[in-house]
Structure formats: structure tokens, C-alpha cells
Amino acid sequence: MRSFFLPLLVVAWKDIRLELRTRELVTSILVFALLAVIIFTFAFDPTPERVALVMPGTVWVAFTFAGTLGFNRSFMLEKDRGSLEGLLLCPVTRDVIYLGKLLGVFLFMSLVELLLLPVFSALLNFPLLDLRLIAVALLATLGFAGVGTLFSAIAVNTRSREIMLPILLLPVAVPVVIAAVEATGALLEGASFGEVRRWWQLLLAYDVVFLVVSAFLFGFALEE
Amino acid sequence: MRHDAPAAPKAGRQAPRAALAASRAPGSWGGAGRGDAVGPHGLILVVSTLVTADLALIFLWVPTETLAMGVVQRIFYFHVPLAWVGFLAFGVVFVASILFLWRGGRRWDALAHASAEVGVVFTTLMLFSGSTWAKPVWGVWWTWDPRLTTSLILWLLYVAYLMVRAYAPTPAQAARYAAVLGTISFIDVPIVYFSVVWWRNIHPEIIVGPTAQPGSLEPEMLVTLLFSLLTFTLLFAYLLWERVRLREAEDAVRSLRGLERSE
Amino acid sequence: MPKRLGLRTGLAVFGGWLLWLAGAGAVLASGPGQVQLPGEGTLPYLFAVYTVTWLAFFAYALSMSRRQRELLREIEELQRELEEKRGGQQGHT
Secondary structure: OOOOOOOHHHHHHHHHHHHHHOOOHHHHHHHHHHHHHHHHHHHHHOOOOHHOOOHHHHHHHHHHHHHHHHHHHHHHHHOOOOOOHHHHHOOOOHHHHHHHHHHHHHHHHHHHHHHHHHHHHHOOOOOOOHHHHHHHHHHHHHHHHHHHHHHHHHHHHOOHHHHHHHHHHHOHHHHHHHHHHHHHHHOOOOOOOOOOHHHHHHHHHHHHHHHHHHHHHHHHOOOO | OOOOOOOOOOOHHHHHHHHHHOOOOOOOOOOHHHHHOOHHHHHHHHHHHHHHHHHHHHHHHOOOEEEEHHHHHHHHHHHHHHHHHHHHHHHHHHHHHHHHHHOOOOOHHHHHHHHHHHHHHHHHHHHHHHHHHHHHHHHHOOOOOHHHHHHHHHHHHHHHHHHHHHOOOOOHHHHHHHHHHHHHHHHHHHHHHHHHHHHHHHOOOOOOOOOOOOOOOOOOHHHHHHHHHHHHHHHHHHHHHHHHHHHHHHHHHHHHHHHHHHO | HHHHHHHHHHHHHHHHHHHHHHHHHHHHHOOOOOOOOOOOOOOOHHHHHHHHHHHHHHHHHHHHHHHHHHHHHHHHHHHHHHHHHHHHHHHHH
């Protein structure tokens, strides 16, 4: 157990320490997501009824696109600074590296979401700070980051790598986006957590399936 | 043109095939060698006959649907087989990808690559034929019905798959990345389908009118459909075989180039 | 290269025959004077699907066979160069 979780935390801690020093990743995702929502409000003229209609989608599209940018950066830094080789030389299995990287990315994304939800509540005049909503958001972020981490390890090695990750990730992440948007919309309309059961169950199933499969496949994506 | 040398002498016509066979790495499908014996020519003949018979069935034999759609219903005998072959092709990609990751070997990679490309061709035509059928029958080119949406996502998944293959720096990396994607994408398809079904159940269907296929197929229609399915499956087999052969020629050229450079 | 020409012409003729069959069949299927049928005026859609589908398959198959031929020629070329190189080296030693 220790030999599994300790290296995992070490890999994640490496990314967190780097982030604490530079604050590059969280800042850029945060500003991007904020900008995306602001641009959206120009597109639909924010009367209260319209906000109620399009707000869940807007917020999740912003998080999705911001997330793709974030995942891209996480492996690009490793690759460009040559630290990927160092990571590969570590005496741990590939799935530990995967889960460590995933943990880092997941924490950054969740932090951005937690910081932005109150801001969006104020801007769009909606009570977004809700524990049930946060639970759905965390589940969605985990699934999204799970596939995103695997795909960014692939995309970073291809030509035109900035555009490759969204092209790979967005179709696979369709269930996450649908479930997150639908659950958010229903919860804000006053549905109980039990009533949106199918959506968080879908997210849960997605998370389990893709975390396991991705952890298993990650080694093939890294091998030089 | 790179080749300004005179054309090969008549006697040497079989030479490139022999050369291909000689330069091929062990563990390939060996399509080209076999091709001279039974070859694509035999298969072409079978597929051509079936296609002609299929068209005759569709256009001359099967009765016109008279309840709702009229002649345009005949698209159905193309559309359904195109969809079936699309799924079949991506299923082949999935199995070949897993075998490649598990056992290794360029032949599985070649099969997955070929099947993905042929599958994208079929899926593109499936989307086109479905859309063209929907316009006169539903009055719109597209609706976000679960099956349509899933097909579109399916198409996008495998276009991305082919893009990664094209943009990977080395063939070895292309093979590994593609195998990872071929596995993930196929697992994703049922999850996408269920999520879209639930999503559409929440929003009421906007399009009304005579929906989808007639509830029960007349026997002639069923026979035509089954024959069409067989025809398209064999057409897929032929195209897949051609594509695998092409891929092996590409590999042979690459390895010969490497050999030349190393000498 | 009679065999190569044969396959290509054969494919082209077969393609033309298919299109003709599809067209004639479509006209026959629409039926003369059956004005009461539903789906009146949908024939162009049917025709579009059949034409595009078969043209796409032919274009795909033809492009594959052309590329295959180019590659086979290139393989032959490379192999000849390789043999010449090897022959040259043996001549020197």
C-alpha cells in the first residue's frame, strides 16, 4: 500500500510544488474560463430567463475548454524541460505515474472551479455554491482529467500538439459534458440529489471505467 | 515525378511483387503474394456480382414503400448496411488494437489502421445517406436523435484516430498511440449512446411526422436488406484487404529506404 | 501493360453500368403516373445517395490501386539501387 501511494503522492507533489512556485497553470486556466463565460454573456444577452436556460452549458463549456488548455500544459512542461525522461527512470510502475499526474491536474482544475463558482454566481446572479453541485463538478472533473491526462501524454508527442488534445479529448468526453450540464441544470431548478441520480451514476461509471482503462494504457502512451 | 527511369521491362512485371514479398518483414499478412493467385481479382468479381444483384433487388424487385415515404425509402437498403459495416470496422479496430498491445506485431497495427480508414469512409457515407433520407422524410437534414448523435461522435472519434496516426513522429509511436485510442474510443461509444439517450429523453422530441422505418418489414424488404448487408460486408472485406496490402507496401518502402541509407 | 489497363477500364465500365442501373431503376421505381404515392419528388434524394455512395467507393478503390502501383514501382526502384550499390561495393574490394 505504502509503496503504491507514497510514490503517487511524490509525483503529484512535484507538480504541486512547481505550481506553488510559478502559479502559471492555475492562473491561466482561471482567467481563460472567466473570459469564456464573459464572452458567452455577450452572445446571448443575459436576461434572467436566458441565463437560467444557457448558464449550465456556458459554465461547463468554459471549464471544458479551460481544462483542455491546462492538461496540455502539464505534459508540455515535462516534455520541453526533459523531465519526462527523469520521471520514466523513477523506479515506479507507469500507472503510479499516471495517477500522480492525474492527481495534480485534478487538484488544479478543482481549485479553479471552486474559485470561479462564487464569481459566476455573482456575475450571472445564480446560487452556484451548492454542495451537491460541487459533488457533481468534482465527479465530472475527475473523469475529464482522467482521459485528459492519458491523451495529453499522447498529444504532446504529435505534430501540431496544441490542437491535437482537444480533437482527441472532446469527443471522448461527450458523456461527461452531457451529464454535468444536465445535472447542473436540474439541481438549479430545484431537483433533489436523488432525482439526478442517473447523471452522477453515469459520471461515476465513466470515472471508474476510464480511470482503470487509462491507468492500464498509460504505459503504452509513454514508452519511448 | 521522382522516377525518371524507363518503365520496367515486360519480363520484370512480376518483379516488384516479388521484391515486396522479399523485403517484407516477418509477421505481415503477406497479402501481395497471395494476391497473384486468388487475389483481389477473384474477390472483385464476387463483390461486383453481388453489388449488381443487390442494385437489381433494390431498384427492380423490392416493392416501393407506399405508406409514408415512397421511393426515398430505398435509401434504407444502403444506409443500414453502411452503418453496420461502420460498427463492424471499428470493432475490428478495437480487437486488432488490443491484440497489438497484448501480443505486438506490425500485422495487427496494419489491420487496425486499414480498418479504421475504411470504417471512416463507410461512416461518412452513412451520415450522408441518413441526412439525405431525413430531409424529405423528417423535413430536416439533421436532428439530435440518440442514434444520429452517437454516429456523429463515432465519426469524430475515428477521424481523430486517423489524425494521430498521421501526426505521430515515428511509425512505432503511431502504432502505440493508435492502439490506445482504438481501445478507448470503442469503449466510449456505448457510454456516449446511453448519455445521449438520457439527454434526449429529458428534452422532448421536436420533430414530428412519420418517424423512422416502417414498423414491420415486408418479406421482400427483409430479403433485400439481408442481401444488402451481405454485399456491403464483402465490399468491406475487399476494401480492407486492399488497404492492408497498401499499408504493407508503404512499410516495405520505408524499410527499403532505411536499408539504403544504412549501406 | 495490358493487365493494368484492363482492370482500370473494367472498373470504369462497371461503375458506369452501376450508375446506369441505379438511374434506370430509380426512374422505373418511381413508377409512371402514380401521382398519389407519398414521397412525391423525393427521387433526386435517392439518386443523390446512390450516385455519391458509389462514386465515393470507386474513387477510394481507384486511389488505393493507383497508390499501390506507385509504391510497387518505388520498391522496385529502391531494390535496384540497393543491388547496384552492393555490386559497386563488391567491385571495389
